[in-house]
Amino acid sequence: MYELTQAVGHSYYIESPAKIGLVRTGEDEVVLIDSGSDKDAGRKVCQILDANKWKLKAIYNTHSNADHIGGNRYLQRQTGCRVFAPGIECGFTRYPVLEPSFLFGGFPPEDLRHKFLMAEESDAEELSEDVLPEGWEIIPLPGHFFSMAGFRTPDDVVYLADCLSSRETLDKYGVTFIYDVASYMETLERVRAMSARLFIPSHAAATEDIVPLAEYNMRKVEEVADRICSACREPLSSDEVIERVFRDYGLQMTMQQYVLVGSTVRSYLSWLRNTGRIGISAEGNMIRWYAI
Numbered sequence: 001m002y003e004l005t006q007a008v009g010h011s012y013y014i015e016s017p018a019k020i021g022l023v024r025t026g027e028d029e030v031v032l033i034d035s036g037s038d039k040d041a042g043r044k045v046c047q048i049l050d051a052n053k054w055k056l057k058a059i060y061n062t063h064s065n066a067d068h069i070g071g072n073r074y075l076q077r078q079t080g081c082r083v084f085a086p087g088i089e090c091g092f093t094r095y096p097v098l099e100p101s102f103l104f105g106g107f108p109p110e111d112l113r114h115k116f117l118m119a120e121e122s123d124a125e126e127l128s129e130d131v132l133p134e135g136w137e138i139i140p141l142p143g144h145f146f147s148m149a150g151f152r153t154p155d156d157v158v159y160l161a162d163c164l165s166s167r168e169t170l171d172k173y174g175v176t177f178i179y180d181v182a183s184y185m186e187t188l189e190r191v192r193a194m195s196a197r198l199f200i201p202s203h204a205a206a207t208e209d210i211v212p213l214a215e216y217n218m219r220k221v222e223e224v225a226d227r228i229c230s231a232c233r234e235p236l237s238s239d240e241v242i243e244r245v246f247r248d249y250g251l252q253m254t255m256q257q258y259v260l261v262g263s264t265v266r267s268y269l270s271w272l273r274n275t276g277r278i279g280i281s282a283e284g285n286m287i288r289w290y291a292i
Contacts, residue, residue, distance in 0.1 A: 017036075023133070030049070033062060034059070038074075059081055073122045141160065145179050156197035163201070164204055170220045188217055192214040276292060
């Protein structure tokens with residue numbers, strides 16, 4: 001864990017629970033793509049930097065989930081590097097209490113205010129093309145989170161953030177976190193059509209051929225949607241649908257899983273409602289969802 005792997009040319013990644021991209025932009029200058037889950041990840045990154053006599057210039061966050069921005073504050077304090085994040089992700093990175101608040105739908109209880117859902121604050125700036133190293137490309141990857149983005153480096157290496165889960169994760173859990181299902185499926189369609197010398201997803205193995213994994217992720221989305229529609233053959237409340245999903249996929253209910261899976265299920269319900277597969281009714285002061 002936290003081993004440095006050279007991908008292609010000046011493009012590297014650090015193997016960790018959420019892969020950290022590292023790209024050399026000068027003789028002794030590097031930038032990171034994400035920073036890991038916490039200050040311990042930041043320390044391990046600093047060890048790699050020191051061992052190679054590299055100076056950290058900037059961190060480009062793909063999105064604001066805590067496991068991708070958790071090392072920002074430590075690295076920023078240690079190196080003085082700048083931090084950039086795309087769109088609304090910049091606000092979440094500056095004010096990380098927004099993540100558990102968004103997931104819970106109100107002020108989050110202490111159970112949700114921990115490093116896995118709420119990173120330390122960092123001084124993030126808005127990501128734009130003009131702050132990137134020469135020859136880089138921003139790749140919009142919305143769906144998993146609000147304004148998530150990936151990057152293509154001059155080595156033709158594409159860092160894909162969280163738009164794909166590994167087969168192992170999908171087979172084990174069935175349901176992975178998605179904020180906007182429609183945008184997520186559009187992103188997977190675009191990724192499936194991409195070509196690159198190497199693709200590096202944050203939570204799956206680096207690969208030269210991304211098509212099989214993109215298609216597998218798409219099939220899993222449709223599977224979850226079909227199960228929700230099947231459950232809603234009788235009108236169910238949101239929490240009743242969530243309970244069915246936990247039961248169908250053998251998931252263990254905890255407060256963290258409730259907000260992560262619950263938010264995802266609500267996003268599926270919105271998508272299915274917007275595409276005409278599910279209707280809503282208000283009976284007995286309860287919103288219920290039913291398959292059409």
